[in-house]
Amino acid sequence: MEKELSKTAGAIGIFDSGYGGLTIFNKIQQSMPEYDYIYLGDNARTPYGTRSFEIVYEFTLQAVNRLFEMGCQLVILACNTASAKALRSIQINDLPNIDPRRRVLGVIRPTVERIGSITQSRHIGVLATSGTIDSDSYPLEIHKLYPDITVSGEACPMWVPLVENKEFNSPGADYFIKQHINNLLKKDKMIDTIVLGCTHYPLLLPKINEYLPKGITVISQGEYVAQSLKEYLMRHPEMDELCTKNGKNRFLTTESESKFCESASTFLNQIISVERVDIE
Ligand code: DGL
Numbered sequence: 001m002e003k004e005l006s007k008t009a010g011a012i013g014i015f016d017s018g019y020g021g022l023t024i025f026n027k028i029q030q031s032m033p034e035y036d037y038i039y040l041g042d043n044a045r046t047p048y049g050t051r052s053f054e055i056v057y058e059f060t061l062q063a064v065n066r067l068f069e070m071g072c073q074l075v076i077l078a079c080n081t082a083s084a085k086a087l088r089s090i091q092i093n094d095l096p097n098i099d100p101r102r103r104v105l106g107v108i109r110p111t112v113e114r115i116g117s118i119t120q121s122r123h124i125g126v127l128a129t130s131g132t133i134d135s136d137s138y139p140l141e142i143h144k145l146y147p148d149i150t151v152s153g154e155a156c157p158m159w160v161p162l163v164e165n166k167e168f169n170s171p172g173a174d175y176f177i178k179q180h181i182n183n184l185l186k187k188d189k190m191i192d193t194i195v196l197g198c199t200h201y202p203l204l205l206p207k208i209n210e211y212l213p214k215g216i217t218v219i220s221q222g223e224y225v226a227q228s229l230k231e232y233l234m235r236h237p238e239m240d241e242l243c244t245k246n247g248k249n250r251f252l253t254t255e256s257e258s259k260f261c262e263s264a265s266t267f268l269n270q271i272i273s274v275e276r277v278d279i280e
Contacts, residue, residue: 007101009242010071011036011250012229014078015063018046018164019260020200021078022267024107027222028076028229029249036244038070042279043255047160048081049129049198056131059279060086061094064104066279073242076229077106080197080221081129084108084137103239110228111195111221112141115149118217123150123190127180128197130155138197152191154184156198163200166266173207181211195219203267252277 014025018041025039040063042048048056060082067075077083083106090104115124126138133155142151158176162168185191194216196202202220212218233240249272253260257274264272 008071009244010073011038011248012243013037013064013067013070013072013075014039015060015067015075015082016041016077016079016199017048017059017081018043018160018200019263019267020160020163020198022264023199023202023220024076024078024222024225026268027226031223031226031230032233034245034247036246036248036250038067038072038250038252040067040252040277040279041254041260043164043253043260045254046164047129048079048085049131049160050157051081051131053085053135056081056085057089061090062279064090064094065098066277068098068102073102074239075102075104076225077104078199078225080107080137080199081131082106084132084135101242105229105232107199107221107225108137108141108197110225111197111219112138112145113228114224115142115193115195115219116146118219119149119193121190121192122146122148123188123192124152125184125188125191125194126151126153126197127156127159127184127194127201128153129160130157132197138195150188150190152184152187153197154180154187156180156201159204160198160200163203164263166263168203168207173204174211177204177207178211181208185213191216193217193219196221250275254279 064075087106133153139151162173251272251274257276260274
């Protein structure tokens with residue numbers, strides 16, 4: 001039997017397959033510290049980037065339902081792979097049955113909206129997981145707003161494991177970072193803007209910058225997503241009222257608490273307490 005969902009206000013839910021969403025959480029929390037947040041990382045089943053549509057959808061829906069059961073009225077999929085492969089189905093097919101007043105938002109649209117004012121050459125590169133690249137979500141969303149922009153994508157399947165295993169500063173990271181940046185720039189020599197289309201990748205930024213030729217702007221999503229969420233809550237006061245504001249953060253993981261705690265401190269620069277949950 002389905003659990004009864006509470007109709008009262010709750011924390012803003014932030015979901016990612018693992019730690020990457022913390023780069024988004026960080027910026028959202030800095031920009032709106034008065035809100036309550038529940039961060040959920042499905043670390044036990046990460047990475048999502050190499051999984052099929054069906055599985056990413058199933059896992060993401062489980063996570064969203066868990067956050068709803070915990071009282072969240074608004075959930076941000078702080079994961080490009082989940083935004084690319086599960087967001088639309090959840091919005092169109094599941095939300096009307098679960099609770100039509102609740103909302104689930106992704107990270108691709110807020111990123112894409114800002115791109116048009118950044119690129120001069122109108123040639124963009126996207127670095128992301130295989131799942132996000134194969135879904136074509138970035139070119140599709142970019143062309144809805146900016147039909148004149150040429151988009152080239154490069155899947156970087158090793159980058160998430162490098163981050164999840166805290167190898168982002170290691171010599172091993174250099175090989176894969178150089179390889180994928182070179183591949184991308186070979187596809188289109190006029191690229192002047194590169195989107196880091198995976199929430200894990202900002203951790204690789206120092207190394208990415210080492211291998212990028214000068215004059216290319218790299219876009220991380222955190223600030224754009226935070227700004228877009230702020231504007232969304234201003235445009236939707238009925239949703240804003242359903243988001244509690246006591247400045248409290250909870251962190252949940254489907255893997256071990258101690259592992260999450262240790263790795264999360266790298267992303268957040270703070271010690272946090274973590275609870276383990278089952279979402280299946
Ligand atoms: N951080 C996620 C994203 O933005 C995906 C990582 C994964 O492969 O699980 O795409």
